[in-house]
Amino acid sequence: MKFDTPATTNPIDQLKVVGKPVDRVEGPLKTTGTARYAYERHDVAPDHAYGVIVGAGIAKGRIRSIDTARAKSAPGVLAVVTAENAGKLGKGQFNTAALLGGPEIQHYHQAVAIVVAATFEQARAAAQLVKVDYERTPGAFDLKTAKDKAAKPKDGDPDSAKGDFAGAFAASAVTLDATYTTPDQSHAMMEPHATIASWEGDKLTVWTANQMIAWSKGDMAKTLGIPKENVRLVSPYIGGGFGGKLFVRADAVMAALGARAAGRAVAVALQRPLIMNNTTHRPATIQRIRIGASKDGTIQAIGHESWSGDLPGGGPETAVQQTRLLYAGANRMTATRLAVLDLPEGNAMRAPGEAAGMLALEIAMDEMAEKLGMDPVEFRIRNDTQVDPEKPERPFSQRQLVQCLRTGASRFGWDKRVAKPGSTRDGRWLVGMGVAAAFRNNMNMKSAARMRLERNGRVTVETDMTDIGTGSYTIIAQTAAEMMGVPLDRVDVKLGDSSFPISAGSGGQWGGNSSTAGVYAAGMKLREAVARKLGVDPSKATFEGGNVVAGGKTVALSRVAADGELVGEDTMEYGDLEKRFQQSTFGAHFVEVRVDAATAEIRVERMLAVCAAGRIINPKAARSQVIGAMTMGVGAALMEELVVDKRLGFFVNHDLAGYEVPVHADIPHQEVVFLEETDPTTSPMKAKGVGELGICGVGAAVANAVYNATGVRVRDYPVTLDKIIGKLPPIG
């Protein structure tokens, strides 16, 4: 099915199941521990061995020699695989560095060996016996110094310009020219990257934790140099991904190599201290923002430049993209520059681009509002635009930013904020409020599904879509139930298997709308099959209460399929609606913080997000997504930083004791409001992404609240007490 004209009324609009805050259909499996994650598939690979990966001890250089003799002779060891005996390996389309290093080492903790043994403990002990002799070569590890050598990336759309930015900025009555930095960040998901790999002849099955089944099936084949059809990838449950599991990583490739060498299935879970340097991360940025406005607060010029780094062949953090779309202004420029760094591979982390870009832009907006003597909510409203400011002929499909800001301000009690920073005190606490816009683009991805009407009247959906904790199972079940007019408990959903039709996968907040649109397409096919079976016109048949009603007849679906299941399979594809309309999601974050007047410790007191993101398919699941994203945003604002050792070239705090993320005690009451919205340009679901919107801007709202509380403006994330304490007034 091709979606190339805006949706009209369709079966989803009945909203009997879609749009309801139903519980997760797979919830009982997860709460009883019976949903098996990749590392727990003892049911399918009962005799598997264990593999432990050895990570490189240097950031850049080569292996002079690698001594595996002691490891090989250690108790229980079945195989040791290094680049010397792995055979020729390719590199996946989505990988920047090789997943097995040697002799060249491209980054710290790049895998250099896997030790396979009968037990996990034996494998770990033997892995510590692998001795590697390295030759170090100098590398570039500091973005600040590499910045001057940064280049314009070849791919994508790095720069944009409209009007005369320089002239308008110079002529503006009020201007801001400020530089902000965001650090490298780690996904730090609960479930480590994990895989069980098993060969049957030349056919490989990997039970793994992966967000994008089809991409990763292809990259497994490419890396191992085997035909794609010889790879089956299964990933039904994933304990968090955030972009860290978009790709094949070392756990999958090394498990496959280990299993081939050992002649039996091998399970590998990346050990926590390895994950942060071995896998991908959100790259650090340096961002310069210039805004010029007339005295009434109308933006005349807005410019955003961003620098980030990656390994050779890698890509930039696209931190300027929201600045092209979020605020009006006749004269504009953005620029993206990429430096070569020899740190681990940078890549997507929840809301790549906007998450880092909004951290900077939304402080800049707060600073401008203050310079203008305007309320920061009003300043943003003043510069709203209903069209793409770079291409004014392109309207936004839906844009309720102003409504989000106004609703939020009223619900949060924004009128109680004292504009003068440092002026609200409650005992030992300095109290402040901050606001930021939320913005994240919507993307639609081709997505297929198969629906079966079983002989007993149950409906089964099969698609290689993944559920990374987001609620995919549930919204797909809701969509199928709505399409076929059956209650939710008569739908079974099977996900995450490369033998199923290829879906959008989970990433870029495209999964919810795209995968359910694929189910819609399959559902239309199944409705047609049912109608054909009954010899009626599909467009005249209605599906409700477990029955199909057509031509004055009411027939139970179980009767229609009684003598053989019916199948509907289709792919939802997209025309040019997203070129004709700018499809984005919007929100407003309001935050109250308390800062200890003595120690500058920051604690978040209240949070509110108001979101407008198309039809909300399941308000309960969507709320969980947004509060999770807000929590991650608090981490980005206040504590998350992969600290680079600029001499040795690695992330030093590479475990969860050193890389702090918020704990329960850090997170106060969080309120989420969804504004009523349907977007007929996105898909028949009229929905958009929402899983990443919640992180965009929230960190800046925290930073702005800290400024309002203390009068200290921190432009380098994370906003930690050491950046504030020296500027606080004396106590006593």
Next chain:
Amino acid sequence: MKPFAYERASSPKDAAAKAAKTPGAKFIAGGTNLLDLMKIGVEEPVHLIDVNGLKLDTIEATDDGGVRIGALVRNTELAADTRIRRDYPLLSRALLAGASGQLRNKATTAGNLLQRTRCPYFYDTNQPCNKRLPGSGCAAIGGFSRQHAIVGVSKSCIATHPSDMAVAMRALDATVETVRPDGSTRRIAIADFHTLPGTTPNVETVLAHGELITAVTLPRPVGGVQLYHKVRDRASYAFALVSVALILQPDGGGRVALGGVAHKPWRKSDADAALPKGAKAASDALLAGAETTHDNAFKVTLVERALAATLAEAKETSA
């Protein structure tokens, strides 16, 4: 993890004797730190002697009006003990500021005193660390050192001692009781128990090989307002950037000890004496001769301000 022998001891003396027989032997109690370090190859004991069954898990009154805390009393139990809460609230507060409920349920009094530093380079066996591998160098000096020590540092090591409990023990003038392999016992003042890094940062206490902690005693209660103020980046489950243990008496005198600033819980007699003059004077005395890095220089200001806030709170409480 390297293979190791495991045995249970029948008495404290037996444990000490067994340990003395095997170079590289270690005691294990709660295991909350040792097991983690063994898994990543930082600790590689060849022999573990389990002391959990030694009945060292009671809290008893002493003849001089103090308490004796068995080496194996769990942190949770110690923090909740009614006598400790009434007579030594500083200790209870410090314990509850540390780790998580699950860890406190397992961690022991003696083990808490003996926990190793949280320096990230100590934890990474690819990196030089004089504490883990004597003579290999110190990667923290010139590296990421935000958490590190600012007083009592050496050219070999700038690690901190991570315990909260030990800081309270230092302010309370605790004494560590031990038994040695020959069966003799000794009492070590907490002030002398932990050592500074000097040229041997791998040595962290004055305990001899095989010497087992049997108890920690606290002298009779000193009263006053007792506060433990731990400063950290997140609200819970984080090591201190700095911490202040304060006992303030009605006459303005008192005691102050710091965590997060040195290789051991940090207390200075001239700082105690300077308390009546206020936070600046006491903090100057505590941090005299401080040697900071680019990353941790803020701790000097933080100590003074945290102490000032703690003093103010103590005065408010007693008023």
